[in-house]
Amino acid sequence: MDRRVLTEDAAPQVIESADGELGFEAFFRAESPGLYRRLWLITGNRSEAEDIMQESFLKLWERWDRVDQIRDPTGYLYRTAMNIFRRRYRRGMLALRRALAMTPAEDEFARAEDRQVVRRILSTLTPRQRAALVLTEMLGFTSEEAGRALGVKASTVRALAHQGRAAFATTMGGEDA
Numbered sequence: 001m002d003r004r005v006l007t008e009d010a011a012p013q014v015i016e017s018a019d020g021e022l023g024f025e026a027f028f029r030a031e032s033p034g035l036y037r038r039l040w041l042i043t044g045n046r047s048e049a050e051d052i053m054q055e056s057f058l059k060l061w062e063r064w065d066r067v068d069q070i071r072d073p074t075g076y077l078y079r080t081a082m083n084i085f086r087r088r089y090r091r092g093m094l095a096l097r098r099a100l101a102m103t104p105a106e107d108e109f110a111r112a113e114d115r116q117v118v119r120r121i122l123s124t125l126t127p128r129q130r131a132a133l134v135l136t137e138m139l140g141f142t143s144e145e146a147g148r149a150l151g152v153k154a155s156t157v158r159a160l161a162h163q164g165r166a167a168f169a170t171t172m173g174g175e176d177a
Contacts (some may be wrong), residue, residue, distance in 0.1 A: 026063050056081040121171045125164050132160035
């Protein structure tokens with residue numbers, strides 16, 4: 001029985017081994033470049049395309065003894081490759097959904113409440129303590145940078161920030177009780 005498969009130029013080509021049997025190696029050599037290029041276009045990733053191509057040929061090779069029952073081995077190969085791609089894509093999307101579902105949702109109300117508490121406590125501090133705390137703790141300035149911004153020595157900024165943190169801790173301790 002004559003086996004015809006489509007190659008790149010879409011012209012039917014008989015792929016047979018020396019003994020007249022359809023040879024897997026000949027089929028692989030004829031079809032792998034085209035399948036790889038198509039899978040690369042579909043996946044956008046060379047290694048993913050190569051993995052899918054290899055898995056597809058492996059599945060076809062496992063059934064090669066029954067290939068005479070397959071009307072179009074090339075079509076079977078491409079269908080197998082697309083099924084593998086879809087399965088991998090679905091698994092990837094499922095893993096992504098699971099990963100996203102595991103991340104805890106941010107509680108916007110708690111964040112707003114925390115901001116309100118910080119504002120209220122900062123309002124109880126002196127303006128210099130508040131400025132030292134905001135510059136060093138919230139904006140990440142060094143004591144020297146904050147001192148230049150406030151027009152005071154770095155040691156003064158450290159003292160003001162220390163006093164502000166102490167007042168902040170005292171107020172927070174009273175709020176928890």
